Amino acid sequence: MIFAQNAVFGLLIGGLYGLAAVGLSLVFGVLKMLNVAHGELIMLGGYTGFWLFTLWGVDPFIAVLPSALALFGAGVVLYQVLFRRLIYASDETKLKNSILIGFGLTLVVQTLAILAWTADERAITTAYAGAVVPIGGVVVPLLRAGALGAAFLVLGGLHLFLHRTLPGKALRATAEDVEAASLVGIPVPRIFLASFGLGSALAGVAGTLVGLTDAVSPAIGLSWTLKALIVVVLGGLGSIFGTFVAGLFLGVAESMSGFVLGNAYREVMGLVLFLLVLLLRPQGLFGSGPAA
Amino acid sequence: MGGTAPAAPLVFVSAIALLSLLPVVSANQAILNWAFLVLLYAALAQSWNLLGGFGGQVNLGHAAFFGLGALVTRRLWLGGLPFGAALLLGTLASAGMGVLVGVPSLRLRGPYFAIGTLAVAEILRITVGNALPQVSVLPAQALATYTLVPRYYLSLVLAAGITAAVWWLARSRIGYGIAAVREDEGVAEAIGVNAFRHKLGAFVLSGCFAGLVGGEFAYYHVSFYPSFAFSPLWTFDPLLITYLGGVGTVWGPLIGAVFFLSLREALALRLGELHLLVFGLLFIAVVVALPGGFMEAVRAKGFESKMPNARV
Numbered sequence: 001m002i003f004a005q006n007a008v009f010g011l012l013i014g015g016l017y018g019l020a021a022v023g024l025s026l027v028f029g030v031l032k033m034l035n036v037a038h039g040e041l042i043m044l045g046g047y048t049g050f051w052l053f054t055l056w057g058v059d060p061f062i063a064v065l066p067s068a069l070a071l072f073g074a075g076v077v078l079y080q081v082l083f084r085r086l087i088y089a090s091d092e093t094k095l096k097n098s099i100l101i102g103f104g105l106t107l108v109v110q111t112l113a114i115l116a117w118t119a120d121e122r123a124i125t126t127a128y129a130g131a132v133v134p135i136g137g138v139v140v141p142l143l144r145a146g147a148l149g150a151a152f153l154v155l156g157g158l159h160l161f162l163h164r165t166l167p168g169k170a171l172r173a174t175a176e177d178v179e180a181a182s183l184v185g186i187p188v189p190r191i192f193l194a195s196f197g198l199g200s201a202l203a204g205v206a207g208t209l210v211g212l213t214d215a216v217s218p219a220i221g222l223s224w225t226l227k228a229l230i231v232v233v234l235g236g237l238g239s240i241f242g243t244f245v246a247g248l249f250l251g252v253a254e255s256m257s258g259f260v261l262g263n264a265y266r267e268v269m270g271l272v273l274f275l276l277v278l279l280l281r282p283q284g285l286f287g288s289g290p291a292a
Numbered sequence: 293m294g295g296t297a298p299a300a301p302l303v304f305v306s307a308i309a310l311l312s313l314l315p316v317v318s319a320n321q322a323i324l325n326w327a328f329l330v331l332l333y334a335a336l337a338q339s340w341n342l343l344g345g346f347g348g349q350v351n352l353g354h355a356a357f358f359g360l361g362a363l364v365t366r367r368l369w370l371g372g373l374p375f376g377a378a379l380l381l382g383t384l385a386s387a388g389m390g391v392l393v394g395v396p397s398l399r400l401r402g403p404y405f406a407i408g409t410l411a412v413a414e415i416l417r418i419t420v421g422n423a424l425p426q427v428s429v430l431p432a433q434a435l436a437t438y439t440l441v442p443r444y445y446l447s448l449v450l451a452a453g454i455t456a457a458v459w460w461l462a463r464s465r466i467g468y469g470i471a472a473v474r475e476d477e478g479v480a481e482a483i484g485v486n487a488f489r490h491k492l493g494a495f496v497l498s499g500c501f502a503g504l505v506g507g508e509f510a511y512y513h514v515s516f517y518p519s520f521a522f523s524p525l526w527t528f529d530p531l532l533i534t535y536l537g538g539v540g541t542v543w544g545p546l547i548g549a550v551f552f553l554s555l556r557e558a559l560a561l562r563l564g565e566l567h568l569l570v571f572g573l574l575f576i577a578v579v580v581a582l583p584g585g586f587m588e589a590v591r592a593k594g595f596e597s598k599m600p601n602a603r604v
């Protein structure tokens with residue numbers, strides 16, 4: 001029964017991993033840039049949710065919307081100021097410089113967050129925070145189940161947007177082939193901007209949900225960036241569904257290894273898994289295409 | 293520095309001669325300590341530059357090599373081995389890890405190398421923090437005889453040695469091969485350069501040098517948490533130093549280290565935590581606006597040199 005309990009906890013946290021990774025994957029897929037400050041954007045999303053709740057009592061499940069908007073704005077600014085100048089560089093330079101800029105950005109955002117909000121851990125504690133639902137001997141915390149549901153809804157919405165709407169299709173076309181997309185009249189620069197904003201907005205949603213189920217502090221960025229990277233590599237690029245499943249998979253794997261090896265090694269397990277996949281199946285566990 | 297090719301070694305040798313006199317002319321421990329740190333950071337940055345600048349591969353897990361060198365050297369040394377032997381084994385451990393990590397990750401293109409190395413560094417940092425939570429302190433008799441001067445000379449020897457090795461390598465056939473792979477892997481392969489072997493060689497040597505500097509850190513520090521040597525700062529600082537000074541140049545890391553430690557000294561006193569913000573912004577500004585670092589700024593004024601230049 002403890003086993004099943006761990007699996008459930010893993011699944012519940014895994015949904016957030018998937019959500020955290022989708023934004024990173026989207027930006028990488030469309031812009032061919034790797035924003036290693038993605039975890040810092042998640043951290044900012046967490047603080048947005050926290051302050052909305054603390055100052056005005058906004059329910060975190062509603063706060064995901066303003067949080068997404070705020071981070072969309074932040075993403076647009078970051079893109080315009082820093083990342084836009086890379087779009088005409090060669091693929092390799094683009095990738096490398098985006099990593100370097102993101103690396104510098106992590107330091108800047110983290111230091112600003114410490115200055116603004118101190119290094120303390122904060123959590124969004126709602127009235128229903130402790131509620132649990134027992135299902136056949138396994139305890140399901142309501143909050144985490146809600147976060148998983150929200151993550152699933154957001155990803156489903158994103159899937160519909162990318163596959164059923166014209167802007168979504170334009171975005172996918174740009175990810176597939178920039179030149180062809182631009183030849184058929186897709187405003188590629190605007191798609192780039194929107195993708196970066198959308199990726200950041202997804203980080204905002206993920207961050208608010210993280211603030212609800214875990215805690216937020218200025219230092220959480222790197223570990224969330226790593227989680228997102230692990231999930232992206234596990235799932236392979238390009239599939240939202242694959243990313244979500246990979247997130248769940250990582251959540252369960254971490255939870256199980258925490259149970260077997262001790263909680264201190266949960267994160268290590270995910271990273272080891274990641275290296276194994278890099279070694280044996282660089283196209284990802286669920287991907288089929290060749291490695292980028 | 294810089295100048296024409298024959299002048300550069302002359303400047304280099306006289307700088308070493310002058311620096312080796314420092315403990316003789318000045319008994320000021322603060323100055324000696326500062327010079328020690330400049331040389332340590334210069335050597336570490338140079339080791340990153342070997343792969344990142346000349347080889348064009350962004351290693352985000354350099355701290356892993358520094359940390360492993362520090363950990364192994366420290367434990368063997370405090371365990372009773374002579375320091376030289378401990379340092380050698382620590383360096384070998386880092387080199388071995390370079391092979392283990394490099395073989396799978398360097399075969400893949402794209403972002404896999406950067407994030408793979410980042411993952412390795414985090415695995416080691418967390419694991420070491422869990423397994424060895426106690427702070428490592430020098431034993432009493434080592435503390436009683438502790439002096440800065442031998443540490444300083446070790447630092448000088450390593451910084452000079454690593455710089456000379458990189459300088460020599462950059463002019464060798466292997467160095468040209470590494471630069472060719474950086475500029476265009478496909479073209480390099482087409483003219484008969486084995487890209488994977490060149491990248492792996494540069495990576496292992498870079499890790500080896502980082503392990504050496506880590507061992508030096510283990511020799512220098514009176515007390516530190518073993519996981520501290522694996523902190524991402526040991527990746528970020530050498531990266532920053534290399535980019536500030538000039539990535540892919542031999543002298544860049546040296547100039548960058550002097551600048552970095554001067555600025556850190558000045559800023560940390562006045563601004564505290566805020567000095568990290570300045571460094572972050574400075575780093576982004578260099579990557580975005582001055583990709584050649586100070587070396588490029590100098591060169592633009594007409595001091596043309598023959599040093600291979602990285603375009604990143």
